[in-house]
Amino acid sequence: MHLSAHKAAHREGGFTLIELMIVIAIIGILAAIAIPKYEDYVRTSEATTITQDFHGAVTKVTAAEAQAQAGVPHTFATPTIAAPAGASIAITPATISAGGTPATVTLTGPTSTAVQTDVASMLTAMNVSAASGTTDTANVTANGSVTYN
Known part of the structure; x- marks a missing residue:
């Protein structure tokens, strides 16, 4: 009787190899699902940030044109804005004054093709005609009208 009690105590002490392999397989399946979803989330987040920064810069330039008039x-202070995924937004000229050159906001696209595609579709959804290349431009005139190229 002492021997069977010793076997029972020894058996409850750890996990079998098959149990460990099942746990590793479950972790692998979860990772195979989660990692691509996370990458999609990051890409969409970068595209959203770029689009919002571009729209915000156009809004600021429009307000600056009204102020200049x-x-x-x-x-x-910072006419060039660094955006995620290698994108940048430039405002020219840096100083806007009445009767001066109309302002231009230029979005130089992200280095990632996937992010670039998402930015283009987001700009299109905002009724902004996104350019086919990697550069989108908004021209803001003195009366506040905006044209996108």
Whole structure:
């Protein structure tokens, strides 16, 4: 009787190889599902940030044009904005004044083709005609009208 009690105590002490392999297989399946979803999430997040930054820059330039027409010139402290995925947004000229050159906001596209495709579709959804290349431009005139190229 002492021998069978010793066997029972020894058997409850750990996991079998098959149990460990089942756990590893389950972790592998979960990782195979989660990693691509995470990469999609990151790509969509980068595209959303780029699109919102571009739209925000156009809005700021439109407000600066209105301010300039009221006689108060506006200078952008950082006329170039670094965006995710290698994209950048540039505002030219850096100083907007009444009667000056119409302002231009240029989005130089992300280095990732997947992010670039998402940005193009997001801009299209915002009724902004996205360019076919890697550069989108918004021209803001003194009266506040915006045209996209």
